[in-house]
Amino acid sequence: MAADEGGASGSNSSPGASGEGTSNRRIVTVALMMAMAVAAMEQTVVSPAMPTIIARLKGVEIYALVFSAYLLASTITTPLYGKLADRHGRKRVLLFGLGLFGVGSMLSGLSRSMPELIAMRVVQGLGAGAVAPIVLTILGDLYTLEERARVQGLFSGVWGVSSIAGPALGGALTDQLSWRWVFFVSVPFGLIAMLILAVGVKETVAERESRPLDLAGAAWLTGGTAALLLAVIGGEGRPWELEVVLLGLAVGFLVLFVRQERRAADPVLPIDLLAQPALAASIAGSFIIGGLLIAIDTYVPLFVQGVRGGSATAAGRSIMPLFASWSVSVFIAAKLVPRWGFRRTAVVGSVLITGGSTGLVAGALVPEWSRPAFFLGMGVIGLGMGPTSLSYILGVQNAVAWDRRGAATGSVIFSRMIGGAVIVGLLGAVLGHALAWRLGTSSGVDIAAALRPETHGQLTAAQLSAVRDALGSTLRDIFLLISAMAVLGLACAARVAGGRAVDRPDAPASARGRGDAELLPAALET
Numbered sequence: 001m002a003a004d005e006g007g008a009s010g011s012n013s014s015p016g017a018s019g020e021g022t023s024n025r026r027i028v029t030v031a032l033m034m035a036m037a038v039a040a041m042e043q044t045v046v047s048p049a050m051p052t053i054i055a056r057l058k059g060v061e062i063y064a065l066v067f068s069a070y071l072l073a074s075t076i077t078t079p080l081y082g083k084l085a086d087r088h089g090r091k092r093v094l095l096f097g098l099g100l101f102g103v104g105s106m107l108s109g110l111s112r113s114m115p116e117l118i119a120m121r122v123v124q125g126l127g128a129g130a131v132a133p134i135v136l137t138i139l140g141d142l143y144t145l146e147e148r149a150r151v152q153g154l155f156s157g158v159w160g161v162s163s164i165a166g167p168a169l170g171g172a173l174t175d176q177l178s179w180r181w182v183f184f185v186s187v188p189f190g191l192i193a194m195l196i197l198a199v200g201v202k203e204t205v206a207e208r209e210s211r212p213l214d215l216a217g218a219a220w221l222t223g224g225t226a227a228l229l230l231a232v233i234g235g236e237g238r239p240w241e242l243e244v245v246l247l248g249l250a251v252g253f254l255v256l257f258v259r260q261e262r263r264a265a266d267p268v269l270p271i272d273l274l275a276q277p278a279l280a281a282s283i284a285g286s287f288i289i290g291g292l293l294i295a296i297d298t299y300v301p302l303f304v305q306g307v308r309g310g311s312a313t314a315a316g317r318s319i320m321p322l323f324a325s326w327s328v329s330v331f332i333a334a335k336l337v338p339r340w341g342f343r344r345t346a347v348v349g350s351v352l353i354t355g356g357s358t359g360l361v362a363g364a365l366v367p368e369w370s371r372p373a374f375f376l377g378m379g380v381i382g383l384g385m386g387p388t389s390l391s392y393i394l395g396v397q398n399a400v401a402w403d404r405r406g407a408a409t410g411s412v413i414f415s416r417m418i419g420g421a422v423i424v425g426l427l428g429a430v431l432g433h434a435l436a437w438r439l440g441t442s443s444g445v446d447i448a449a450a451l452r453p454e455t456h457g458q459l460t461a462a463q464l465s466a467v468r469d470a471l472g473s474t475l476r477d478i479f480l481l482i483s484a485m486a487v488l489g490l491a492c493a494a495r496v497a498g499g500r501a502v503d504r505p506d507a508p509a510s511a512r513g514r515g516d517a518e519l520l521p522a523a524l525e526t
Contacts, residue, residue, distance in 0.1 A: 031196035073125025082410020096132020171442035224253030232425025281495035290416035291423025329386030352384030
């Protein structure tokens with residue numbers, strides 16, 4: 001690569017960039033933010049529309065697949081997109097993903113039956129899997145470490161705000177227009193983001209030694225992940241034998257995947273990262289963070305409604321302190337990471353998460369105090385989430401070369417998504433068994449009625465009291481498990497890369513102060 005005008009000379013082993021300046025880079029960043037927002041909102045905007053969708057399309061017995069199909073498709077493709085971005089360039093893979101997401105969104109809104117909607121949600125999820133890993137990878141290419149800390153912190157805030165706004169927007173669109181608009185609404189924003197990226201980002205992918213795509217590894221990973229997710233997000237009343245079969249398939253496929261990756265010339269996931277304790281700790285910590293977030297989002301509202309008798313609105317508000325404080329903490333964390341390094345920042349954040357989780361336990365132990373205890377606990381957890389999650393993603397990105405950054409970023413995002421599904425699935429099993437044991441058969445209340453606050457009005461006073469006591473004690477145990485997971489997360493944080501965080505020597509020219517939106521990786525080492 002030729003030397004940059006007014007900049008350092010390029011080399012064969014490091015990416016470089018040139019462009020029109022920071023204004024172009026900011027426009028591209030806005031487009032990336034827009035792409036991240038629509039993907040985040042799509043996870044929550046559908047929920048309020050589901051009763052109307054069921055009334056129109058029928059198929060209530062399979063409605064849960066509308067959610068799980070999307071989650072499954074987006075999760076299994078996340079690491080694959082990260083690898084493809086390293087091989088074929090960030091821009092073209094992200095544009096493909098956004099395009100597929102838009103097509104899936106339009107087709108979902110045009111669906112005429114529940115099976116058709118589920119199939120189109122799979123298409124939508126297959127596109128959504130590209131967004132988070134590649135957006136964060138591009139940010140890693142365009143910004144210095146200090147800049148990236150600020151920008152990725154902003155993107156974490158966008159993700160949180162979009163997730164909160166999703167249910168409100170979905171309800172409004174369903175009431176004022178049609179349930180179909182919960183799918184249509186993301187399409188114009190996705191198209192605008194694609195147009196800006198197509199025009200504003202110039203990318204040249206260097207020639208590299210041709211190595212076959214690891215199709216076998218991709219197949220084993222897809223099969224193992226799909227079997228695992230189907231096992232933990234399955235429906236009620238499913239025979240336990242099927243659960244055992246699915247878990248057995250998951251273990252078998254993932255063992256074959258690891259064997260394949262050890263001998264593959266160009267593996268889908270960089271398995272050797274797990275051999276480095278600091279990087280393995282970041283990936284494991286991301287797994288735990290994903291589980292903590294989804295667990296809190298699932299079980300705190302259940303406590304507010306099912307134990308304290310609060311409304312759905314009150315349940316929704318109960319988790320807002322977490323996302324609000326998270327949005328603030330990411331900006332603080334952006335200044336801490338360059339000064340303190342990845343490990344110290346992650347440890348401080350994990351201490352806050354662990355401390356905040358005790359507020360959940362305290363609220364469950366003394367239900368009368370649950371409102372202030374939850375408010376304080378969730379706020380402290382949010383303050384810890386910013387530094388911890390930011391340290392994990394930046395630490396992994398900074399530890400690998402350009403040609404592995406996409407796969408490394410995809411590994412972290414994939415770990416977080418899997419953690420959310422697996423941990424919530426396990427906690428759900430604990431909740432079901434513990435609640436069944438506490439209620440017994442004498443109460444005359446089945447587990448389904450106990451777990452659905454909307455049916456509590458049909459219970460007698462004695463049954464309702466028994467349900468609330470049993471559910472309160474069981475959720476206390478769940479919060480204790482969440483607190484124990486936070487301690488494990490603290491142990492992971494203590495193992496991430498230490499020292500002062502600095503840019504890699506092979507950082508792109510934009511990371512050396514040229515600030516642009518052109519990605520021009522030089523010839524990559526093979």
